[in-house]
Amino acid sequence: MSTYLFPEQELQRRALSWAVRLSVNPATIRVERLGKKWGYCSSDGEVTLSRDLLDMSERHQDVVIVHELLHLRIRTHNRRFKALMSAHLPDWKSLEADLQRASA
Numbered sequence: 001m002s003t004y005l006f007p008e009q010e011l012q013r014r015a016l017s018w019a020v021r022l023s024v025n026p027a028t029i030r031v032e033r034l035g036k037k038w039g040y041c042s043s044d045g046e047v048t049l050s051r052d053l054l055d056m057s058e059r060h061q062d063v064v065i066v067h068e069l070l071h072l073r074i075r076t077h078n079r080r081f082k083a084l085m086s087a088h089l090p091d092w093k094s095l096e097a098d099l100q101r102a103s104a
């Protein structure tokens with residue numbers, strides 16, 4: 001039996017393992033073409049990740065995954081949100097800055 005996963009599935013699986021670590025329960029995790037956005041989280045708990053993340057490093061994938069998954073708990077970028085980002089990915093600010101440059 002083959003355990004080969006398509007790149008989109010690898011990214012989904014990575015997001016699922018983060019969801020377990022963060023104790024959040026997304027309704028779905030999708031990988032789609034999103035244009036200039038790297039990811040988003042809908043108010044009904046659906047997380048969508050940009051297909052373009054497949055060309056980025058795993059650290060950059062993680063920062064988008066963790067950011068969107070944390071929005072399942074905290075909708076805004078408040079202090080608590082930022083504290084959780086720092087707890088899980090200490091260098092999240094520079095990673096997000098890289099992503100912003102890459103999508104500009």
Ligand SMILES: [Zn+2]
Pocket residue numbers: 067071077
């Ligand atoms: Zn956000």
